[in-house]
Amino acid sequence: MNAQPTFYRERIYPLLFMFIVTFLCILLTAGIYLLTQDRASANELSFTRRAILQAGGVSFENTTAGIELAFNEKIVVEDGYYTTQGPEGTRYIIPLQGPGLWGTIAIMVGLEEDMKTFSGLAIVSQNETPGLGARIEESWFTGQFQGKTAPFVMVEEGTASAQNEVDAITGATRTSEYFLNLTNRAADDAQSIIRGE
Amino acid sequence: MAKNTLRKTFLEPLGKNNPVFVQILGICSTLAVTNKLQNTLVMTLGVMFTTALSSFTLSLLRNHIPSRIRMMVETMIIATFVIIVDIVLKAFYPEMWKQLGPYVGLIITNCIIMGRVEAFALQNKPMLSLVDGLASGLGYTYVLLAIAFVRELLGTGSLWGFRILGSWWTNWSIMIMPPGGFFVLAILIWVIRETIMKEAKA
Amino acid sequence: MNESMMPFAIFFASIFTGNILLTNYLGMCSFLSVSKELKTSLGLGAAVIFVMATTTPLNWLVYEYLLIPFGLEYLRFIVFIIVIAAFVQLTEMTIERYSEPLYQSLGIFLPLITVNCAILGVSLFMVIREYTFLTSFLFGLGSGIGWFIAIIAMAGIRQKMKNANVPPALEGPAITLVIAGFMAMAFMGFSGMIALS
Numbered sequence: 001m002n003a004q005p006t007f008y009r010e011r012i013y014p015l016l017f018m019f020i021v022t023f024l025c026i027l028l029t030a031g032i033y034l035l036t037q038d039r040a041s042a043n044e045l046s047f048t049r050r051a052i053l054q055a056g057g058v059s060f061e062n063t064t065a066g067i068e069l070a071f072n073e074k075i076v077v078e079d080g081y082y083t084t085q086g087p088e089g090t091r092y093i094i095p096l097q098g099p100g101l102w103g104t105i106a107i108m109v110g111l112e113e114d115m116k117t118f119s120g121l122a123i124v125s126q127n128e129t130p131g132l133g134a135r136i137e138e139s140w141f142t143g144q145f146q147g148k149t150a151p152f153v154m155v156e157e158g159t160a161s162a163q164n165e166v167d168a169i170t171g172a173t174r175t176s177e178y179f180l181n182l183t184n185r186a187a188d189d190a191q192s193i194i195r196g197e
Numbered sequence: 198m199a200k201n202t203l204r205k206t207f208l209e210p211l212g213k214n215n216p217v218f219v220q221i222l223g224i225c226s227t228l229a230v231t232n233k234l235q236n237t238l239v240m241t242l243g244v245m246f247t248t249a250l251s252s253f254t255l256s257l258l259r260n261h262i263p264s265r266i267r268m269m270v271e272t273m274i275i276a277t278f279v280i281i282v283d284i285v286l287k288a289f290y291p292e293m294w295k296q297l298g299p300y301v302g303l304i305i306t307n308c309i310i311m312g313r314v315e316a317f318a319l320q321n322k323p324m325l326s327l328v329d330g331l332a333s334g335l336g337y338t339y340v341l342l343a344i345a346f347v348r349e350l351l352g353t354g355s356l357w358g359f360r361i362l363g364s365w366w367t368n369w370s371i372m373i374m375p376p377g378g379f380f381v382l383a384i385l386i387w388v389i390r391e392t393i394m395k396e397a398k399a
Numbered sequence: 400m401n402e403s404m405m406p407f408a409i410f411f412a413s414i415f416t417g418n419i420l421l422t423n424y425l426g427m428c429s430f431l432s433v434s435k436e437l438k439t440s441l442g443l444g445a446a447v448i449f450v451m452a453t454t455t456p457l458n459w460l461v462y463e464y465l466l467i468p469f470g471l472e473y474l475r476f477i478v479f480i481i482v483i484a485a486f487v488q489l490t491e492m493t494i495e496r497y498s499e500p501l502y503q504s505l506g507i508f509l510p511l512i513t514v515n516c517a518i519l520g521v522s523l524f525m526v527i528r529e530y531t532f533l534t535s536f537l538f539g540l541g542s543g544i545g546w547f548i549a550i551i552a553m554a555g556i557r558q559k560m561k562n563a564n565v566p567p568a569l570e571g572p573a574i575t576l577v578i579a580g581f582m583a584m585a586f587m588g589f590s591g592m593i594a595l596s
Binding site for chain 2 (some may be wrong): 420422423424425426431473474476477480481484510514515516517519520521523525529566567568569572573574576577579580582583584586587
């Protein structure tokens with residue numbers, strides 16, 4: 001007769017407790033997630049759009065509204081790529097992807113009408129080492145491609161001088177190399193995408 | 198009498214019982230982001246929030262948790278609060294969220310939270326546990342901000358993204374890389390122990 | 400670049416250049432306290448390798464076939480922890496039942512591991528970097544081996560240090576961190592080892 005409550009205490013109660021706690025936790029989490037979901041997706045869209053604007057060298061106000069405004073005004077959406085009007089003609093903005101050290105690096109490359117000179121570059125996503133490879137997101141790194149032409153040569157951080165030299169990131173040799181491969185492919189890949197291949 | 202305990206609970210984790218340099222807890226996840234002051238602040242606030250609320254919640258439940266599954270329940274509650282931090286960041290501070298990446302999720306395994314729950318929250322009243330959690334978080338925050346201050350300043354010549362040291366400064370790149378984090382933390386503990394030990398002897 | 404080389408490159412990188420402890424700072428708590436004793440370090444390190452190599456692909460399966468189809472990716476923190484805890488609990492019970500010597504040398508460390516940040520961290524990285532099943536196994540295995548090497552090396556050094564003159568304020572965690580810093584620097588030197596082009 002005493003065995004019954006013990007069985008309950010030892011086996012059933014912990015299981016029940018765990019189940020209830022888990023259920024409540026998941027409920028709370030799901031609730032907050034659903035409440036903020038729209039905001040989160042809007043943010044993601046904004047990020048991609050911002051990368052497109054940066055690659056195209058379009059000026060914009062760095063707010064969600066500003067990005068949406070600039071995007072709708074200045075960017076034309078084509079089949080798999082984007083265009084915008086620059087001071088020297090049409091600029092082509094292409095999404096590109098390539099392997100990084102740890103995962104895929106996705107970027108937006110902006111090319112001038114000659115399909116060789118970079119009008120800009122922006123990172124859409126990367127998974128490199130924080131504080132090292134992840135520094136490819138920093139504006140000094142992405143900004144240095146503007147106005148330069150491939151094929152690029154990577155040099156020690158801070159020493160880039162020639163038209164085709166870009167600074168690597170100190171301590172992130174691998175990531176820098178992978179990134180270099182990606183940017184050197186840009187012009188060819190752009191041609192293929194625009195021709196619809 | 199109650200006020201005294203409240204005060205004591207608040208002050209201890211800030212100094213005498215500091216989670217980082219006395220208890221040596223919670224080094225894991227946050228060392229990775231201490232190369233930038235801004236990231237550190239966000240992470241430590243996340244830890245503070247989680248520690249405070251987890252301690253509070255688990256203290257409320259402390260008389261009902263079966264001992265067999267104690268650790269799992271703790272982990273579950275802590276994980277929930279961390280996820281909330283993650284979701285809120287993603288929705289309201291997406292830039293920061295991108296920068297912190299996986300390290301927000303790793304707050305779950307931050308030894309401080311589990312440590313405070315086991316050592317304090319399970320034996321004390323909810324309000325007191327809340328204060329203890331907050332204070333531990335604060336004690337954690339200022340130490341990590343100090344580390345980040347040194348690392349960002351020496352490693353990039355800037356603070357909070359703003360350039361402080363002029364172009365005469367050659368960046369100590371080692372500071373923003375992992376070894377730098379280890380060294381700065383070690384030196385900090387050394388300095389603190391020297392001063393505290395000297396006080397203890399005197 | 401040879402795509403089929405990728406998983407093995409990640410395997411090597413996770414041991415040396417992206418060492419879960421020395422580069423990503425994960426698993427420090429037990430590392431600092433257990434590395435005092437070489438024998439205990441061996442046991443804990445072996446347990447870590449085992450758990451990492453098994454839970455990472457396991458979590459991959461759960462993520463791929465349970466979370467993604469239902470759009471529940473945001474619950475991965477909770478789910479991964481449950482998977483890890485359940486797996487460790489099961490393993491501990493099995494080892495205790497079938498092999499007393501194995502339990503003594505490995506089993507007793509298993510509960511410690513459930514709260515080891517590195518185990519969860521490896522699973523989270525796997526999700527972020529979008530690894531395949533095979534890669535996630537190699538990543539888990541490699542990370543475990545990397546952690547093992549780090550703790551063994553540290554234990555060995557600390558044994559030798561018993562005869563050295565360490566300033567009292569540095570004793571314990573501080574000097575261990577200094578050594579860890581030097582080890583981290585040394586491991587960074589491995590980044591030239593694998594030439595991927």
